[in-house]
Amino acid sequence: MTDTTLNEPKNDLLLAIERFKLVAKATHDVIWDWDLARGTVWWNEGMQEIFGYRPEDIESGPNSWFDRIHPDDQEQVVKKMYRVIEKGESNWSDFYRFRRADGSYAHVHDRGYTIQGGGKPVRMVGSMMDISQQLRSDKAREESEESLRFAMQAAQLGTWNLNPADCTALLNERCKELYGRPADAEMHYEGLIQFIHPDDRARVIEAVERALDPAVRAVYDVRYRVIGASDRKLRWLHCTGQAYFDPTGSPYRFSGISREITSEITSQEKIAWADQQAAMTIEGSGAGSFMVALASNEIIYSPTMARIITGSETANMTRDILLASLHPDDVDIRNKAYAEAEDNGELRYEARFIWNDSSVHWVRVLGRYLYDSMGKAISLSGIVMDITDRIESEQRLKVNEEHLRTLIEQAPVATALFVGKDMVIDIPNEAMLKVWGKGRSVIGKPLKDALPELEGQPFLAILDRIYKTGEAHSEQGARADLVVDGRLQTFYYDYTYKPLKNSKGEVYAILDMAVDVTEQVISRQELEQSEERYRQLASELERRVGQRTDELHQANIELVNSNNNLQQFAYAASHDMQEPLRKIQSFGSRLLSTYSEKLDDNGQYMLNRIQDASKRMSAMIDDLLAYSRLTTREGEFEEVRLDEIVYSVLADLEISIQEQKTDIIVEDLPVVWGNDSQLAQLMQNLISNAIKYRLPEQQSVVRLSYRTVSESERATLPKLLPDHPYIRLEVIDNGIGFDEIYLDRIFQMFQRLHGRSEFSGSGIGLALCKKVVQNHHGYITAQSQPGKGATFIVYLPQPR
Incomplete structure (x- = not known):
């Protein structure tokens, strides 16, 4: 019979060891056991999961641990650890960097x-x-909190927080300044309402009530006047x-x-007058x-506006006709844009319009409301642009930090973050993307790569200086000069560059x-111009047009004379050059x-080479003469049966076709409009x-076929005859082919992709x-x- 009492300590030990192993497997940390007497270290499986080392591949001694620190x-870590051991203390802890299996370091x-054992x-x-x-x-x-604090300060934004329960209000310093620094006793809803202009007060109260109504939960967005x-x-x-x-x-x-x-x-009236002055410039664009x-x-409206909306400059435009021309699927886009314009005064949308001929065209509409002194809108003015050929899709913003994203998206000015020495673009808001005109593809790219047009402008140098010195910069x-909508344009901005610093400074x-102030700057410039300047520009333009017309007429005359002289020269040169070549061939024969x-073999070889070279030269002169004579006038065109031309050519090439053992497959070919000899x-x-360019190891096959060109395919080709x-x-063919990188080269004079020894x-x-x-x-092209x-x-x- 076994004495279970004597086995209890052993059982407890085994149970403790088993529990330790279970804990080592269950935890997400790395568990280690250092036997100080034997000098061995044991690691659990977490060593592989977290740092990439398999425990069985690690040396058993403590140096396998210390060497990876x-x-x-x-x-300092090893000294501190041995100090605890030498003093017999019960625990030790430290923060340090530990090397992973891939060579990188983790903070642990x-x-x-x-x-303890034996004291x-x-x-x-x-x-x-x-x-x-x-x-x-x-x-x-x-870093995000620092960015948030700076952004609020740099944007000169006032922040406010209202407690709906007791109507107490908390305003930052800028917001207090906007309200004329009210007394502490007035820092509640009813007190602040009294500083709102009487004509705007009801509208503000209604907007607040709609925002606080659980059934509505409207976004609070309102413009109003306050009296400090x-x-x-x-x-x-x-x-x-x-x-x-x-x-x-x-x-x-x-x-x-x-x-x-x-x-x-207050500048609305000046802007409206400037808009009228800019009308000629708008129409010219x-x-x-x-x-x-x-x-x-x-x-x-202008005739150009009528054409862009309806397709006809003579159309009698009313707002009803304008709405009727709008594509049905884009009605919501327009309605939403007008709803936003009622709040912020700026109309901006892109939609499709259906012309009188039923064709659909994309139009960009930009407008601005003009207000009277009481803030009531009295007119809407703007421009429309046909953007059918350059409409682009924009993607929604994606950002990395939630707090900074919220602030930048709500910021009423264009805002973006440039990260690192290379100024990598991060978190641009929608306004900034519109400023750049590049879309979301710029995110993650260095600024100089995303906007290469900035080279030679001061902005990159200013950013580099700020990154080095930490000194902010602003300019009015x-x-x-930015490439927007595919063309380089000039804009004007009030901007601020503010460096963001980490905890180390x-x-x-x-x-x-x-802030885009292009319209204000341009308006100011136009206001400074006089009517005399416009007359001078018109006179100068007329003079230059006349000058260019005379130059073009003279150039046409010179071109005709040059072409006649060239044809005479080519004919004379070809005959004068053929005569010595014929003598070379005759005397050579x-x-x-x-x-x-x-003659020995070498002499006969060189004489044969002379004969071959003279024949090639004679053929080249004939080809050049044929090329120079390739001029055709419209009156020389007639209906040409293409199949008759092809069968005549095949008869001339009969010997070459037999020698190369080529199968020629000719499908039915149509009648074309042209010159039969050139065709x-x-x-x-x-x-x-x-x-000629066949693969020697396979049967040579050549096929001729055709099809009618569709309108969509025709639109992709260079300018063709419009009424044909x-x-x-x-x-x-199934011959040797060529690499398409040489496509432009093969249609040039004297361009060969193979040596004369391979193909003549x-x-x-x-x-x-x-x-x-x-x-x-x-x-003509090739694939x-x-x-x-x-x-x-x-x-x-x-033929037509």
């Missing part, structure tokens, strides 16, 4: 507890926790915010931001202008806040026939090339083909891959 931390929090530590057991992510999160939070509490100064404010509700539907917080817009409101009197609903009415990013027995040259060169239908003729020819054939096609107001044949594609007109 960062060199800058190693000495390590804790150990000693096990001294015999083991130390502990756990190591990876706190790298926690440290990064703490650092990001600190202490300075009695009249100010225009633009306030935005929202209410927050608990699960029962009761509001527990109502907060937002306020911005002074006094200068914007291709945009149409309009103005709507809101009281009578009468619309005044600064000029910026180092600049890690720069916040860019900009006589030498071969008379003195061939007296014969075209087909002979294309077919002979297809026969076109065919697409294809000459397809003058290098003029395809250039001649291109000249014939151009004479016929057509287009090919090396070793997979080639397809030469020719677009030719047909």
